[in-house]
Amino acid sequence: MICWQGNNYRESVKIYSMHELSIATSIIEFAEEFATEHKTEKIKRIELEVGQLSGVVTESLKFALELAVKDTVLESTEIIINEVTGKSICNNCNKEFENPDWYTPCPACQSIDSEIVSGKELHIKSIITG
Amino acid sequence: MCDTCGCNDPNAGVSYHKPGEEHTHEHSHEHGHEHHYSHEHEHHHGDEHHSHHHEHSYSHEHSHDGHTHNHDHNHEHTDHSYQHEHTHEKEFKIEHDILNKNNMLAERNRGYFEAKKIKAINLVSSPGSGKTTLLEKTIAAQKDKLSFFVIEGDQQTMNDADRIHATRVPVIQINTGSGCHLDAEMINKAVKQLDVSDNSILLIENVGNLVCPAMFDLGESHRVVVISVTEGDDKPLKYPHMFHSSDICIINKTDLLPYVDFNVEKAKEYALRINHHLEFFELSAKTGQGMDAWYAWLKKNMG
Numbered sequence: 001m002i003c004w005q006g007n008n009y010r011e012s013v014k015i016y017s018m019h020e021l022s023i024a025t026s027i028i029e030f031a032e033e034f035a036t037e038h039k040t041e042k043i044k045r046i047e048l049e050v051g052q053l054s055g056v057v058t059e060s061l062k063f064a065l066e067l068a069v070k071d072t073v074l075e076s077t078e079i080i081i082n083e084v085t086g087k088s089i090c091n092n093c094n095k096e097f098e099n100p101d102w103y104t105p106c107p108a109c110q111s112i113d114s115e116i117v118s119g120k121e122l123h124i125k126s127i128i129t130g
Numbered sequence: 131m132c133d134t135c136g137c138n139d140p141n142a143g144v145s146y147h148k149p150g151e152e153h154t155h156e157h158s159h160e161h162g163h164e165h166h167y168s169h170e171h172e173h174h175h176g177d178e179h180h181s182h183h184h185e186h187s188y189s190h191e192h193s194h195d196g197h198t199h200n201h202d203h204n205h206e207h208t209d210h211s212y213q214h215e216h217t218h219e220k221e222f223k224i225e226h227d228i229l230n231k232n233n234m235l236a237e238r239n240r241g242y243f244e245a246k247k248i249k250a251i252n253l254v255s256s257p258g259s260g261k262t263t264l265l266e267k268t269i270a271a272q273k274d275k276l277s278f279f280v281i282e283g284d285q286q287t288m289n290d291a292d293r294i295h296a297t298r299v300p301v302i303q304i305n306t307g308s309g310c311h312l313d314a315e316m317i318n319k320a321v322k323q324l325d326v327s328d329n330s331i332l333l334i335e336n337v338g339n340l341v342c343p344a345m346f347d348l349g350e351s352h353r354v355v356v357i358s359v360t361e362g363d364d365k366p367l368k369y370p371h372m373f374h375s376s377d378i379c380i381i382n383k384t385d386l387l388p389y390v391d392f393n394v395e396k397a398k399e400y401a402l403r404i405n406h407h408l409e410f411f412e413l414s415a416k417t418g419q420g421m422d423a424w425y426a427w428l429k430k431n432m433g
Binding site: 019022023026034038048053055056101102103105112113122124125128129130 | 223
């Protein structure tokens, strides 16, 4: 959810609200701590994993990061976001199937009784320094 | 704006208020000023005594075998200009859960609630679905039998806390400022100020928003999503994340069903497609219709 209230991007980063901004802030906090711990000032690349069912909109996260990285250790870092497909396993017939929207029924038996097995990831996968 | 410190930066963010108390928010936020200091200090080495500035320009005296000599020296570390032609690329595999900080704190809250036998209920919905009315009526009808504490979450105003305060149960308002959800840290701070008793029900009314609060575990025992019949019956399909993460779904304002197109069975079917574990209550907080089943559930879950 993006609620714009400001007239320009820089101003808006202070006062708009969306949970992707909280996520972006958490990523930056982690990177800052990582850089201090590893005594490096340069993070060349950071790789993120964002599941289709994680509740994070990839485009919004990219946008929030673009605004939030200014004056941080991630300011000129290449940020890679890998999307993970949502997948479920059917409790009725055990078939694994793609479930990008939470409510896709099992294609084999049409059951809605299934458990999500992937797609909820929200991870920092790797950091390249140097 | 805060009268004590004069802060009004929206980024300063979250504040906590109890009705009837003037100023309860914490002054832990940072102010944007820097301290520049230069200092001199003196220290002693054995019998010698010297003082120096922190810029590596010092003169000192010392003695060797009876003769004394003085020497001054100044040295500045200027321009170590190393040219690194090669790069030191290093890859670190991490696997860090981005929500880890919130999740860890939520588990701390959960442990605290369990130890004190507090049932924390996180109520989520879009704005205007009737969460506050549901709480008011529930408290009024059950407060002789159950002990209630309430945390209210809104971006601004004390309105909801004032309504709960009128029912004479302890309440604290969290104003999130620009924030669109409550998180585990806010609950942790609010609970400390609220001083929740053992064996009670902690009702947490989240910020009205069907998107963002879904991602933030507060350490609650149950998550209750409220929809009202004045909304579309396809709401569960539009906001699946919230319905997937809830245990209970309350369909509110059922007294208005004759006047709207909301199809209760369809809404339930959609919600079950997202989360087949969901338990439903159909009620009208305003008229009291269907509230007994909800009260029975609260009572059962306190046991």
